[in-house]
Amino acid sequence: MEKTNNKIRITIDGKRTYVTKGSxxxxxxxxxxxxxxxxxxxxxxxPKACCRMCTVKINNRMMTSCTTPVTEGMExxxxxxxxxxxxxxxxxxxxxxxxxxxxxCEKSGNCELQALAYRYKMLVxxxxxxxxxxxVDASSPKIIKEQNRCIACKxxxxxxxxxxxxxxxxxxxxxxxxxxxxxxxxxDTMPDDLAKKAMENCPVGSILYxxxxxxxxxxxxxxxxxxxxxxxxxxx
Amino acid sequence: xNKKILATTSLAGCFGCHMSILDIxxxxxxxxxxxxxNKSPIDDIKKFTKxxxxxxxxxxxxxxxxxxxxxxxxxxxxxxxxxxxxxxxGGLPAMxxxxxxxxxxxxxxxxxxxxxxxxxxxxxxxxxxxxxxDQVYPCHEIVKIDYFLPGCPxxxxxxxxxxxxxxxxxxxxxxxxxxxxx
Ligand code: SF4
Ligand code: SF4
Numbered sequence: 001m002e003k004t005n006n007k008i009r010i011t012i013d014g015k016r017t018y019v020t021k022g023s024x025x026x027x028x029x030x031x032x033x034x035x036x037x038x039x040x041x042x043x044x045x046x047p048k049a050c051c052r053m054c055t056v057k058i059n060n061r062m063m064t065s066c067t068t069p070v071t072e073g074m075e076x077x078x079x080x081x082x083x084x085x086x087x088x089x090x091x092x093x094x095x096x097x098x099x100x101x102x103x104x105c106e107k108s109g110n111c112e113l114q115a116l117a118y119r120y121k122m123l124v125x126x127x128x129x130x131x132x133x134x135x136v137d138a139s140s141p142k143i144i145k146e147q148n149r150c151i152a153c154k155x156x157x158x159x160x161x162x163x164x165x166x167x168x169x170x171x172x173x174x175x176x177x178x179x180x181x182x183x184x185x186x187x188d189t190m191p192d193d194l195a196k197k198a199m200e201n202c203p204v205g206s207i208l209y210x211x212x213x214x215x216x217x218x219x220x221x222x223x224x225x226x227x228x229x230x231x232x233x234x235x236x
Numbered sequence: 237x238n239k240k241i242l243a244t245t246s247l248a249g250c251f252g253c254h255m256s257i258l259d260i261x262x263x264x265x266x267x268x269x270x271x272x273x274n275k276s277p278i279d280d281i282k283k284f285t286k287x288x289x290x291x292x293x294x295x296x297x298x299x300x301x302x303x304x305x306x307x308x309x310x311x312x313x314x315x316x317x318x319x320x321x322x323x324x325x326g327g328l329p330a331m332x333x334x335x336x337x338x339x340x341x342x343x344x345x346x347x348x349x350x351x352x353x354x355x356x357x358x359x360x361x362x363x364x365x366x367x368x369x370d371q372v373y374p375c376h377e378i379v380k381i382d383y384f385l386p387g388c389p390x391x392x393x394x395x396x397x398x399x400x401x402x403x404x405x406x407x408x409x410x411x412x413x414x415x416x417x418x
Contacts, residue, residue: 101321101328102417102418104328108417108418118415118416124318124324124384129325129330129374131326131334131371224416226412
């Protein structure tokens with residue numbers, strides 16, 4: 001990318017690039033065809049940095065790149081063995097802390113958590129499985145909320161609202177009992193397109209649009225052939 | 237070259253992983269040149285008759301018999317491979333994990349909507365039956381497992397690539413498309 005007035009210079013893994021002033025590291029990297037993995041972040045919504053997948057190293061310190069703005073001369077480590085190992089361990093923690101039975105999951109093949117596991121070559125988590133007991137809430141007319149697979153990323157809370165800005169999804173309980181639930185009252189009258197959007201925006205298979213089953217043959221799903229992030233890397 | 241000795245078993249699995257081994261198609265002829273099968277449902281050898289190089293485990297551990305066989309494999313195999321989701325993480329049988337065992341048995345044999353004839357409310361209690369464990373365990377939480385090949389079932393190409401590498405002592409090639417959890 002050329003240097004112009006609203007551009008600043010940074011380096012990512014030793015590669016010098018010019019990026020838009022005021023952007024975050026994730027955005028700046030993307031602008032240059034460099035993939036930094038994200039999971040809780042949803043483009044267009046405020047980053048919350050709760051999953052830590054986008055951890056990079058700046059001046060020997062680990063930082064979340066979805067919330068850190070670029071500054072002139074910044075030197076960023078991204079695709080290193082150490083950081084990829086950190087990311088892999090986060091993915092593994094997410095797998096063992098829920099119940100992820102991928103073979104029986106409607107989102108399998110299109111799921112971002114699973115796709116990250118593929119990209120970072122998780123064959124088995126290094127942590128013991130916790131097999132927590134979770135509920136499946138199918139009481140709303142449009143949506144099934146599958147708590148076994150929720151990673152509490154807040155994407156649904158942030159992006160699914162009605163015309164007055166009211167949230168359809170909310171937190172319930174705290175700490176290890178924390179759950180993201182669908183508001184039972186609002187959920188009753190949820191419009192169809194919003195219910196579909198909720199399923200799309202959820203990175204995993206925790207929000208399911210009712211009566212939609214397995215409709216894509218294996219081999220044609222989003223991450224069957226191409227790793228997550230390749231859409232950014234192939235777009236230089 | 238001395239043939240490597242292979243053994244396989246299906247614990248709490250559905251035999252789909254074994255079917256996927258057969259899915260290597262005509263490469264099965266190459267495999268037969270490279271290995272000799274010992275204890276396996278494929279040849280119905282029940283007890284190990286010699287030390288085994290590679291033991292392939294399908295299925296997790298849901299009862300006492302699964303644990304016994306898995307330990308028997310560990311004692312007799314140099315390398316153990318967990319093949320498929322059930323061996324690696326319990327798989328679909330592990331959907332009962334987190335639910336107390338009594339509740340599961342009651343649902344299956346007494347209260348379930350499809351139960352028709354069980355007026356005396358009997359739960360299976362024959363001494364011949366292996367005891368159910370409190371939950372389904374991934375194999376590596378019972379014994380040491382050396383390699384993991386995910387999939388439900390694992391793609392035939394993954395099985396072939398991995399077996400070929402292990403048999404010929406070459407590094408394993410795992411292309412992106414062949415490692416899937418479903
Ligand atoms: S949500 Fe993703 S990781 Fe979890 S079971 Fe479904 S496909 Fe697998
Ligand atoms: S339901 Fe989906 S989008 Fe909402 S917090 Fe859970 S994982 Fe995230």
